[in-house]
Amino acid sequence: MAALIVAATLLELEAALGWTGQPLPAGEGLVVRLDLPAIPGGVLATATGIGPVNAAFGLGMALARHRVRGVLNLGLAGSFDPERLPLGSLAVAASETWPEFGLYGEAGLDPRGLKLAQAQTPDGPVFGRIGLKPSAAASAMGLHLPGWPSVHGLTVAGVSGCATRTQELRARHAADVESMEGFALALGCLRAGLPFLEIRSISNFVGLRPPQGWDMPLALRALERAARTLLTPAPVSSGQEEMP
Numbered sequence: 553m554a555a556l557i558v559a560a561t562l563l564e565l566e567a568a569l570g571w572t573g574q575p576l577p578a579g580e581g582l583v584v585r586l587d588l589p590a591i592p593g594g595v596l597a598t599a600t601g602i603g604p605v606n607a608a609f610g611l612g613m614a615l616a617r618h619r620v621r622g623v624l625n626l627g628l629a630g631s632f633d634p635e636r637l638p639l640g641s642l643a644v645a646a647s648e649t650w651p652e653f654g655l656y657g658e659a660g661l662d663p664r665g666l667k668l669a670q671a672q673t674p675d676g677p678v679f680g681r682i683g684l685k686p687s688a689a690a691s692a693m694g695l696h697l698p699g700w701p702s703v704h705g706l707t708v709a710g711v712s713g714c715a716t717r718t719q720e721l722r723a724r725h726a727a728d729v730e731s732m733e734g735f736a737l738a739l740g741c742l743r744a745g746l747p748f749l750e751i752r753s754i755s756n757f758v759g760l761r762p763p764q765g766w767d768m769p770l771a772l773r774a775l776e777r778a779a780r781t782l783l784t785p786a787p788v789s790s791g792q793e794e795m796p
């Protein structure tokens with residue numbers, strides 16, 4: 553079975569996978585198969601369109617039509633932490649949060665206020681936050697995951713465009729990066745029982761408007777670097793290093 557690579561946009565998918573020289577989807581929602589010698593079963597690739605609704609729909613459609621062994625999400629993100637996560641750096645999501653789930657009261661949002669969970673899992677119910685297992689997911693898909701920084705991802709439908717919103721989200725959720733699809737894909741994979749790995753390339757600092765604090769070309773080049781690394785077999789140790 554193939555690993556499914558999901559990006560929000562065709563731009564991100566082409567930046568990540570153009571180097572393979574293989575045909576990529578001609579439009580959002582289309583799924584193509586790439587034969588990559590290093591990845592047993594090859595990979596499927598699709599672009600869902602931006603935002604959590606498109607991401608959930610696109611993933612659902614792809615999973616309804618194809619059996620896959622896991623999902624790799626490659627995309628851009630904003631950084632809440634310019635020192636640790638500068639423009640063009642890569643990050644691995646260790647958790648995903650959706651800050652809109654729950655009941656809004658005078659004290660703000662209570663994720664458990666509805667007393668209804670988004671999903672039931674062997675680890676318990678989900679209330680707007682999902683813990684991820686990046687190393688296990690990479691192994692399950694035969695991907696080479698190096699030591700990129702581990703981050704807490706926040707998924708929004710409305711991009712943070714001012715300092716007030718940015719500071720509020722950062723303080724409330726201790727997030728490191730902001731994207732528009734991560735949580736939707738993580739929840740979809742959780743419900744489908746599939747390993748999920750999310751790699752984000754930093755295109756901007758959260759809260760700043762382009763062009764200030766943005767470098768899309770740099771981030772798209774980093775996305776290619778991420779894909780090349782992930783889809784290259786891990787170096788095999790000769791064992792000689794351990795000889796006395």
Ligand SMILES: O=C(O)c1cccc(C(=O)CC[C@H]2O[C@@H](n3cnc4c(=O)[nH]cnc43)[C@H](O)[C@@H]2O)c1
Binds near residue numbers: 708
């Ligand atoms: O604000 C703009 O004018 C603007 C111009 C170009 C692109 C955008 C995006 O929001 C790209 C959204 C796309 O990339 C991810 N992304 C990148 N940075 C962020 C962010 O700071 N907050 C949320 N999402 C971000 C996102 O996953 C989308 O797929 C905006």
